[in-house]
Amino acid sequence: MRTSNAIAKGRIIASVFLLASIGISVYFGISAWKWHSDFYEWIDATPMQMxxxxxxxxxxxxxFTQTCVMAHGQSIYVAFDDPDANDENIGEYFAGLQGTVTIRDLTGAEVLAKPFDATGVRLWGDDPMLVGFHPFANGDYTAEIKIEQGASALGGTQYDLYARNELCGLELMPAYVLGAISALAALIACVGGCYTVPSIARDGFRVQVPDDVG
Known part of the structure; x- marks a missing residue:
């Protein structure tokens, strides 16, 4: 029986599928790594200091440099070094304090305004939280702190204020999802490669088919 070479369409399709699986795995793997890296940068970031x-x-x-719209909240803290401060008495240090934090974009338009006073001050970690607010779009802004009424107990010293992203770990979920997609695509590529690569290495992209008998 006479035969001739023909293009092995199945192997070509399998090769395209294999390359696509590898590409998907690499793309989502890089995306997962970047999200994971960004998360820990967001934790350490201080969008504002004054x-x-x-x-x-x-x-x-x-x-105010906003880079983490994914945070479930953002807060402004007071760098406060007093070993006697605790959850029960922290409000006494800030008694009488009243003010407003305003965020403006580069055109001067108000993005948000949030009042604060002594009753809202809470000790979170090492420093007291002055005020919290919801994140806004990423970009460059100006933060204005207006002290309308001062806290007399804090007189004689200037305090460093800094902003921090509030993250609980759920923000890492997209990284895990992206990583799972990458792993699944890699598994599919490995399984498909076990069949496709040896076949192509042995016979290439052509196959012997019988000639039609006239």
């Missing part, structure tokens, strides 16, 4: 006199009515401003 020095403020909390005892005297005044206005202060500083750049």
């Amino acid at each position: 020095t403020v006199d909390l005892a005297t009515p005044s206005m202060h401003s500083a750049p």
Whole structure:
């Protein structure tokens, strides 16, 4: 029986599928790694820092660099070094304090405004949280801290204020999902490669088929 070479369409399709699986695995793997890396950068980030006199009515401003719209919240903390401060008495240090934090975009338009006072101050970790708010779109902004009424107990010293992203770990979920997709695509590529690669290595992309008999 006479035969001739023909293109092995099945092997070509299998090769395309194999390459696509590898590409998907690499793409989602890189995306998972980047998300994981970004998460820990968000934890360590301080979008804003400024020095403020909390005892005297005044206005202060500083750049606010927003990079984490994924956070479930953002807060402004006071760097506070007093070993006697605790959850029960922290409000006494800030008694009388009243003010407002305002975030403005580069055109000066108000993005958010949030009042704060002594009753809302809570000790979170090492430092007291002055005020919290929901994240806004990524970008460059200006944060304004207006002290409308000062806390007399904090007189004589200026305090460093800093912003922090509030993250609980759920924000890492997309990284795990992306990683799972990458692993699944890699598994499919490995299984498919076990059949496709040896076949192509042995016979190439052509197959022997019998000629039609006229």
